[in-house]
Amino acid sequence: MTTSCDQARQALALGLDESVESHLRECAACRLEAARIGQVVRSLAESAEVAPPAALDARVRRNLAASPPSAQPLPSLVTASGLAIAAYASIVCGVGIWLASSGFAETAPPLMAAIAVSYLAACAAASLPLLIKRTRPAPAELQEVRS
Amino acid sequence: MDDLDRSLARKARSGNRRALASLYERYRSRVFGYLVKEMRDRGTAEDVFQEVWMKVMQGIGSYDAARGPFRAWLFRVAANAAVDRQRRDAVRLGDELDAPVENGEGRRVDLLPSDGPDPERLSASHEAGVALGRRLGKLEARQRTAVLLRHQQGLAYAEIAHAMAIPEGTAKTLVHRGVAALRRAMSARERLS
Numbered sequence: 540m541t542t543s544c545d546q547a548r549q550a551l552a553l554g555l556d557e558s559v560e561s562h563l564r565e566c567a568a569c570r571l572e573a574a575r576i577g578q579v580v581r582s583l584a585e586s587a588e589v590a591p592p593a594a595l596d597a598r599v600r601r602n603l604a605a606s607p608p609s610a611q612p613l614p615s616l617v618t619a620s621g622l623a624i625a626a627y628a629s630i631v632c633g634v635g636i637w638l639a640s641s642g643f644a645e646t647a648p649p650l651m652a653a654i655a656v657s658y659l660a661a662c663a664a665a666s667l668p669l670l671i672k673r674t675r676p677a678p679a680e681l682q683e684v685r686s
Numbered sequence: 687m688d689d690l691d692r693s694l695a696r697k698a699r700s701g702n703r704r705a706l707a708s709l710y711e712r713y714r715s716r717v718f719g720y721l722v723k724e725m726r727d728r729g730t731a732e733d734v735f736q737e738v739w740m741k742v743m744q745g746i747g748s749y750d751a752a753r754g755p756f757r758a759w760l761f762r763v764a765a766n767a768a769v770d771r772q773r774r775d776a777v778r779l780g781d782e783l784d785a786p787v788e789n790g791e792g793r794r795v796d797l798l799p800s801d802g803p804d805p806e807r808l809s810a811s812h813e814a815g816v817a818l819g820r821r822l823g824k825l826e827a828r829q830r831t832a833v834l835l836r837h838q839q840g841l842a843y844a845e846i847a848h849a850m851a852i853p854e855g856t857a858k859t860l861v862h863r864g865v866a867a868l869r870r871a872m873s874a875r876e877r878l879s
Contacts, residue, residue, distance in 0.1 A: 552865040583837040589719035607701040
């Protein structure tokens with residue numbers, strides 16, 4: 540399959556020059572196009588690396604050294620445990636409502652009390668992860684960025 | 687490069703500060719070079735640069751080497767931070783700089799150097815770079831990001847796709863259109879000069 544001028548110019552714009560080398564050897568118009576696109580690409584590539592100012596560089600290095608990088612994402616584990624506990628609380632609540640509506644509560648008050656306590660404990664445990672997430676302090680570096 | 691990056695990123699994921707510092711050392715100039723062009727304002731680029739490394743430090747735990755090389759992930763963080771900042775600023779700095787302003791004496795002046803020749807101040811290549819920078823700033827945002835990631839930073843299309851969360855074919859389309867627009871602008875400038 541021969542490469543058309545349109546295909547060649549598209550490849551040049553995409554930076555895939557090697558795929559159209561044979562076409563460029565035969566086509567003067569595309570060679571000129573390659574030179575023009577090359578000028579654009581070279582100009583962009585000249586700015587690929589720019590050293591950050593010394594003060595900024597030092598500040599970022601200090602920030603990176605001050606706090607260890609975050610390891611495996613904690614929030615997902617916390618959320619998973621919270622969801623499990625919340626599911627348990629919902630089941631306990633459902634069973635309690637069913638027993639109460641069936642009249643069983645009148646004949647077994649201690650069991651109902653145990654269910655109620657269990658439910659409250661589960662609710663408290665389920666809200667714990669949210670409290671942990673809310674009270675976790677923002678790293679000092681983030682506060683610096685925000686300020 | 688990828689093997690060393692992968693090894694350093696794995697250590698950084700487990701809380702190793704030296705590994706993160708090494709990644710910073712390897713990529714600081716490239717990230718800053720990208721942001722200077724993307725933001726078109728050095729002061730804003732400095733702000734975003736700091737935000738990027740903060741996000742890297744906080745998010746390295748979520749980096750998954752199986753989904754792409756570290757540098758694609760890093761430039762995804764950088765590109766997202768740049769977009770967030772541009773949205774926050776609401777007004778494009780480039781548009782403000784491009785528009786003439788009152789100089790206080792009733793005259794309107796350009797804040798950026800003119801495209802016309804000024805041999806005393808600018809070499810031809812520098813002048814061409816300034817003109818290209820102006821046109822780059824007027825590209826559609828996604829085109830500009832894709833062009834920079836490809837032709838400034840040399841990312842593969844799979845990496846650009848990962849960095850911009852777009853299909854590879856879309857990345858190619860954006861680069862093709864962006865480069866075509868830049869090339870047209872450079873040709874028009876040549877005809878005028």
